[in-house]
Structure formats: structure tokens, C-alpha cells
Amino acid sequence: MNYLLQAMPTKIKILAAGLIASIIIITILLALQTNPQHRRTSTPESPALPLQKIKIGEKVPSNIENNFNITSKEATTEGKVIYSLESQNAIRTDQIITQNNQVIFQRVYVPESPNDPNHLLISSMISRYGTPEKTIQGSKLWGPFIMLYIYSNKGLAFIGNPNTDEVYELQTFSPTSVDDYIQKYGDDIDNTPPGGES
């Protein structure tokens, strides 16, 4: 091997080293691209969580009604427009809310298959975003064991099942206070005292 290296002209040595280095770099880049853990670690403010259909604070695109499989549209008296989107969840569909021509809220049903690259775990969300500002137990749709994790100053909340570590629904919105979040978007919170399933 040493003999071979010595016999090689310097140009070829440089060429070979360059080639090996570029292979390593390309391999690392490809591996990072295909690693689902990596894909899940973006902040909600960036367009990033792959589930997010649109960025909070963005201007409402003119083609919104064609691009997002919108099933219904409702204008409120406060000047908001609530778009319901096609979703795997037939009862609580995905949603985008706009106000003054800006996106202020969206919620997305998280795929239930653990093998789906967009499947999310509560533990990985907490390790990414830290301790939530507030958690509330009890969901109108999913029952008394389900928990809402609120990071209102980060503009993030999610609904999940602590027993299975699964995130069921992801919400992003313009950063606000916990109380304001609950008042505006806490429609799934079950206010009956936490108990079991009858």
C-alpha cells in the first residue's frame, strides 16, 4: 500500500483525496436529509414542521382556496376567515384561520402511523421545545386522558396522549398569552373535572 502511494503522482493523490472527501460530504448530506428526527426539529415559526401547510404571519396567498383542499370557509364578525381543510380526522378537520389578510392560526391532524415521517411524539416535542407553559387534561373529542400542551409564547400547542406518547394534533399561531390562546383556540378542552371513562 505504501509502495503504491509513493509511486502515485501528487496530482492523482490530490484528486483521490478530493474525491473521497466529496463522497463523505455527499453521504452525510443525504443521510441528514432522510433522517426523520432531523426533519421534526424545526421551530414552529419557520415553515418547517413538515405538517405545517402555511407559515404563521404570512400573507394569505391568492390561490389559498385551490391549494389546500378547502372543504368550507366561514367569515366571522371579527374579520376572521376560518378555512376547514380535508383531513384524516373527519370530525375535527385541519384548519387555517386568517385575519387582515394574514395567517394567524392553523391546526393539523398528525398522522397516526408511527412509520409516517410526520408522526410526532410528545417526548420529542418536549425535548425540542422544553416544558410547556401549561398543560390541560381532558379532550372533548378524545376523552379524559388526553392532554393539551400549550407553548403560547412560542405560538405552539399540541394535543397528545401521554399514555402512548403520541401527538394527535399540532397547532401553530401568532404568539400570545395562555389565557388568550385558551379563549381563542381552546375549543377541544373538556372542562369537566378529570376522571375516568364511564
Place this chain on the structure above:
Amino acid sequence: MVKSMKKKLSLISVTIFILSLSSTAFAQTQTTNPPPAQPVPQTGTSTINQSGIQQTAKSNNLCVKVGEPATAKPASCNEATPLLSSGPHPQAPPVDGDLQIEIQRQFGISMIGGYDQQHMQWAWEKFWEVSNTNFNSLVRGSIIQVTSVSNTHQSACPNPNSPSVYIGQFPEETAFKHILMHELGHVIRNCSGRERAQESAFIQAHKAEGGVSYYAKNAPACTGSDNTSEDYAEMIAFYLNNGTPVASYLRCYQQQQFRLSPQEYPLHFKVAQDVLGAY
């Protein structure tokens, strides 16, 4: 010499490059295209309930038209008859020893707090009866604690330290067996993961067909619970009903109800079948 070295080097580099590309592509395929989940196979011996088959055959006997019968068929044949057993179910073998120990040994379920012998026997029979489905593997590890009838509820997922369900000693056999399946049905939905519990398909079924029983349609008024949760538990319990009517005196069971009907609730039936397997 230099030329051949150049050739060899470039050949090796290209090979390494292709190998690294294909291994990354393989890793990606593994992440995005998993093999479909297989139902959990059931093991263990079972005795076929011959009397169930005979009873079903007998009840159908008069209504089946063979050739050109001289007499008209009985009026009862024209009534909507409840679905009887979907087929023979495993029958519980007799137990000489302690039923509590046998239930724990056979099904991994602990019944604690002082259930009487009769209720232990009913639980033993029901767990055997559904042992040809995935039910027992989905609720394995549960601790069932005796309580008053009115306090019956699911409280947690299976764990070794605390009860997952509290069930009262309902005096009627069919009611007790139904409630046993109902409360453990909650365990399946809340503790198995959404994919295993077929959550999205169930939500679709609930939206399209409503609740499968009076209770599943009126849970907030009946017990303060919510319709979606109770509908899931009722779907499991009625799917695993062997054809006997559930007692009408149960709170919020205003009419006798039998097995989950695939004609009336096709979407619910499919969800239950996908979760539990054929019953």
C-alpha cells in the same frame, strides 16, 4: 502504470459513491414504506362451543326455504331478528382451583378487591369466549378492581401498580359481561396507539353512523362522559356480544340490544373487525 492506476482509482471511487447512494436510498425506503401491521395471532387451546352452533342452526331452521314447502313460513321469519353468534367461540374449560389465579395465568388480567366466585366465573367465560380475537392481547396487563356498580369506569392504562378499570358486580350475567368488554374497550382506544385502535377510521364511522347504542348517543346526559369515547367502547362490547341481549335495566340501555349489526353499522363493524379480528 499511471494510466491504469487512474482507471482503478476512478472505478473504486464510483463504486463507493454508488454504494453510499444505494444504502441511503435503502434507509429511506425503510422509513417511508413499512410493511403493513399484522394482526396479533392468538395462541392457546380452545374448545369449540358445539351447543352454540346447534342453537344457531336450530333457530334458522324454520326460515330457510328448501324446495317448494307446502306450509307458509312462520310470521317470526319476517321479523327483523337479532344477529346471533357470528360463529362458534372458544368455551371456558372448568376450573378446579382458584379462578383469580387462572385468569391471571391464562390472560394476564388481575381481578382484585374481592369479586365473588360468580363474577369471576363470568369473567373467565367471557375472556375465553373472545380468546379467538385480538382482544386479550390488547388488554393484557390490566388490573380490574371491584367497585360499586355506579362507580364503574376506566381509570388508567395497564400498569403493574394501579387498577386500569373499576367494575361493579352487576347482578345480571349479560350486563356484567357487556360492561367488562366495554370498560376494557376504553383501554384499547386509550392505550394501544391510534393506528392499532384504528382511530381515524373510527372517527369517520362515528361521524357517518352516529353512536351504536342509546348510551353511545346520549353519554353526556347519562354519565357525563362524551359520545365519541363511549361509542368506541360500545362498538367493542357489542361486536364481542355473542348474541345474547344486553339487559334493558342497565342505566341508559333503554332497549334490548344484541350484537353489532354489520348491516346497520357497516363502518363501525369494519373498525371493530380490523382491531379485534373476526369474532
